[in-house]
Amino acid sequence: MTNLINLAFKNAKEKKRPALLTYTVAGDNTKKKSLEILKSISKDIDICEIGFPHNTPIADGGQIQTSAYRALKNGLKISDVFQIVKDFKKTKNSKPVILMGYYNMIYQYGENNFIKKCKSSGVNGLIVVDLPWPENKGFAKKCKSKAISFVQLLSPTTSKERLKNIIKDSHDMIYYISMLSTTGGKLKVSPRQILNNYNKIKKIDPKKNCVIGFGITEKTIAKLRSADGLVVGSAICKEITRSLNNRQNPVTNVSKVVAKLRNKIS
Amino acid sequence: MKLKKKIPLIDQHDKFGFWGGKFGGSYIPETLKKPVDDLTKEFSKLRKNKSFIKKRDFYFNNYIGAPTRFIKLENLSKHLGGAQIWAKVVSDANGGAHKIYNATVHALLCKSMGKKYIVGDTGAGYAGKMLSMAAKKFGLKCKIFMGAKDIKRQKPNCDAMKKNGAEIVPVTTGSQTLVDAVSECMRYWVSNCDTTHMCVGSTVGPNIFVKICGWSTAQISRELKKQIKIKFNKIPKKIKLINCVGGGSSAYGFWSEFIDFPKSQVELVGVEAGGPKNSKLHAAPLSRGAKLGVLHGAASYVCQNNEGQINETESISAGLDYPGVSPIHCFLKDTKRARYTYATDEDALNAYKLVTRFEKLNPSLEPSHAFAEAIRIAPRLNKDVIIIVNSCGDAKKDRDILKKRLGKRI
Numbered sequence: 031m032t033n034l035i036n037l038a039f040k041n042a043k044e045k046k047r048p049a050l051l052t053y054t055v056a057g058d059n060t061k062k063k064s065l066e067i068l069k070s071i072s073k074d075i076d077i078c079e080i081g082f083p084h085n086t087p088i089a090d091g092g093q094i095q096t097s098a099y100r101a102l103k104n105g106l107k108i109s110d111v112f113q114i115v116k117d118f119k120k121t122k123n124s125k126p127v128i129l130m131g132y133y134n135m136i137y138q139y140g141e142n143n144f145i146k147k148c149k150s151s152g153v154n155g156l157i158v159v160d161l162p163w164p165e166n167k168g169f170a171k172k173c174k175s176k177a178i179s180f181v182q183l184l185s186p187t188t189s190k191e192r193l194k195n196i197i198k199d200s201h202d203m204i205y206y207i208s209m210l211s212t213t214g215g216k217l218k219v220s221p222r223q224i225l226n227n228y229n230k231i232k233k234i235d236p237k238k239n240c241v242i243g244f245g246i247t248e249k250t251i252a253k254l255r256s257a258d259g260l261v262v263g264s265a266i267c268k269e270i271t272r273s274l275n276n277r278q279n280p281v282t283n284v285s286k287v288v289a290k291l292r293n294k295i296s
Numbered sequence: 297m298k299l300k301k302k303i304p305l306i307d308q309h310d311k312f313g314f315w316g317g318k319f320g321g322s323y324i325p326e327t328l329k330k331p332v333d334d335l336t337k338e339f340s341k342l343r344k345n346k347s348f349i350k351k352r353d354f355y356f357n358n359y360i361g362a363p364t365r366f367i368k369l370e371n372l373s374k375h376l377g378g379a380q381i382w383a384k385v386v387s388d389a390n391g392g393a394h395k396i397y398n399a400t401v402h403a404l405l406c407k408s409m410g411k412k413y414i415v416g417d418t419g420a421g422y423a424g425k426m427l428s429m430a431a432k433k434f435g436l437k438c439k440i441f442m443g444a445k446d447i448k449r450q451k452p453n454c455d456a457m458k459k460n461g462a463e464i465v466p467v468t469t470g471s472q473t474l475v476d477a478v479s480e481c482m483r484y485w486v487s488n489c490d491t492t493h494m495c496v497g498s499t500v501g502p503n504i505f506v507k508i509c510g511w512s513t514a515q516i517s518r519e520l521k522k523q524i525k526i527k528f529n530k531i532p533k534k535i536k537l538i539n540c541v542g543g544g545s546s547a548y549g550f551w552s553e554f555i556d557f558p559k560s561q562v563e564l565v566g567v568e569a570g571g572p573k574n575s576k577l578h579a580a581p582l583s584r585g586a587k588l589g590v591l592h593g594a595a596s597y598v599c600q601n602n603e604g605q606i607n608e609t610e611s612i613s614a615g616l617d618y619p620g621v622s623p624i625h626c627f628l629k630d631t632k633r634a635r636y637t638y639a640t641d642e643d644a645l646n647a648y649k650l651v652t653r654f655e656k657l658n659p660s661l662e663p664s665h666a667f668a669e670a671i672r673i674a675p676r677l678n679k680d681v682i683i684i685v686n687s688c689g690d691a692k693k694d695r696d697i698l699k700k701r702l703g704k705r706i
Contacts, residue, residue: 084604084605085470085605085606086470086475086591086605087479088325088479088482088483088486088593089327089483090483091483095469099469099470102605107603108603132590133323133590134590134591134598134604135603135604135605136604137588137589137590137604138587138589138600138604139604159325160323160324160325160590160593161323162322162324162325162329163326165312165321165322165323183326184326185325185326185327185329186327187327187329187330187331187489188326188329188330192329207326207327210327210486210487210488210489210490211486211487212483212486212487
């Protein structure tokens with residue numbers, strides 16, 4: 031089976047642009063709407079990150095918290111998250127999907143059950159915010175044995191020695207957190223500084239696909255376009271909130287934002 | 297799962313930070329790995345450093361005030377007519393509660409790491425008040441995260457924090473109580489960990505914070521052990537150490553010197569917050585059978601639903617109003633060394649009334665939960681049994697609640 035995540039990076043590279051990854055929260059603001067958003071933006075993006083919302087998210091800023099609380103308030107369950115992925119994959123079979131969330135939900139579901147369910151729903155990768163290396167070694171191995179990529183996170187505070195070890199244990203994709211911040215913070219370091227750190231990571235293993243995330247918006251995305259991939263999350267969640275507040279359709283508004291983002295890096 | 301003797305409980309974890317193989321750990325975002333590692337190294341170095349210990353003891357003696365009193369509650373004992381009831385009046389400590397021990401140690405750690413900013417969470421406001429005091433004492437800039445609901449119900453402590461020059465950041469997400477304050481404080485630390493030190497207000501959070509807090513509050517039982525020996529010439533044959541448990545920092549501090557004693561001689565009793573009598577909500581993960589889960593960087597028994605979403609809790613006592621609990625208390629529960637039960641809001645209020653009627657003592661709503669258990673069991677016990685309650689906080693902060701619920705002015 032071809033690895034959809036690697037393929038997505040390869041395709042983007044051939045077109046001489048970074049892969050575009052978006053993060054949306056499953057069930058924000060309803061199951062139906064979040065699926066519509068995913069389907070609508072999928073033409074402009076390379077990889078979908080879908081959040082499974084938790085009510086005590088210790089690494090998320092205001093925008094993603096708002097989205098998560100909204101989805102939970104509308105009764106979203108973990109089974110709905112898998113159903114959304116399944117429905118999405120029915121028509122967008124080749125678009126890779128990465129689920130992202132906090133460990134307690136996986137723990138309560140049972141690691142093996144969770145991975146099995148990911149597999150049967152068509153999930154291609156997993157990001158677990160609060161399960162760092164080396165504690166994640168066992169779980170990452172389980173993911174790999176079911177051909178699900180476990181995405182390791184790196185941050186500006188990660189020491190060089192640690193970078194090497196984590197990259198060695200990583201799968202198809204690694205995720206560099208641009209700055210010391212929760213998601214959606216204002217970019218407080220220069221894009222040049224971010225790329226500097228990014229290049230250090232690439233030097234350790236040039237073959238690994240590395241994406242940059244946290245604080246990326248329409249304004250900053252073009253300056254980071256030399257990366258393998260770029261993740262935009264909070265800016266999209268913010269657009270959903272704005273649309274709902276203005277009684278507008280979040281599907282069309284978010285699609286416009288994503289099209290613009292794509293335009294900036296094409 | 298087994299307890300080891302002669303090793304402090306805070307050190308009985310494996311290399312990943314788990315007690316009993318499954319409680320604790322450090323479930324943290326990658327960004328916090330380095331600051332947590334740095335803190336771990338610094339703490340393990342300093343706790344062996346004689347001049348640091350000397351400094352700690354100096355401030356414990358001269359700033360916090362050691363020892364706090366150990367007194368017999370003669371009138372209450374007589375009224376109940378059973379076991380002797382004693383109190384360790386930890387609320388004598390500077391600031392009026394045990395939270396000052398942890399706050400002082402964190403301020404010292406912060407200084408020795410060369411950081412100028414310190415942040416912390418608070419529920420009842422005591423952790424916040426003490427951190428603001430310690431920050432002022434040691435010249436640090438201080439920010440306190442506190443749930444908006446708690447800001448309203450614990451106003452006296454908020455006034456104290458402001459007076460000490462700390463900034464109170466109201467947290468308006470979720471249930472607007474301690475659980476949300478801890479989350480927000482951790483988020484702030486993620487964004488500012490290069491310049492800022494974080495103090496977790498109880499024996500909860502990633503492994504190292506459990507250790508630092510337990511190491512700090514252990515002062516309580518060091519004092520108590522000496523005081524018991526002076527009063528009774530030995531450790532009596534039957535003692536019950538009763539303590540309220542929210543996060544569990546005062547209980548660990550109260551018990552740490554006594555964990556190696558046989559259970560038949562020194563019984564450890566933890567009292568959680570059962571919430572209002574007819575409410576389904578509570579903050580009693582240990583005594584009401586909550587499942588193991590991950591909250592705020594550690595695995596412990598957590599009030600949560602089947603999906604792993606954290607439950608809202610409810611208690612009259614802001615300091616106990618927390619869905620999780622210290623991993624070391626989970627360990628003490630599963631090894632059956634300690635017994636955990638709960639008291640309802642009403643039980644705590646009745647206990648408060650009874651204690652203040654008979655004694656010159658003004659326990660806050662948190663230790664009133666512990667007194668409720670003491671009052672419940674004392675009449676059935678022999679007068680040779682020594683019940684000691686940790687009166688770990690003063691009720692000044694509860695002025696408004698007590699007035700509303702009991703019509704009482706204090």
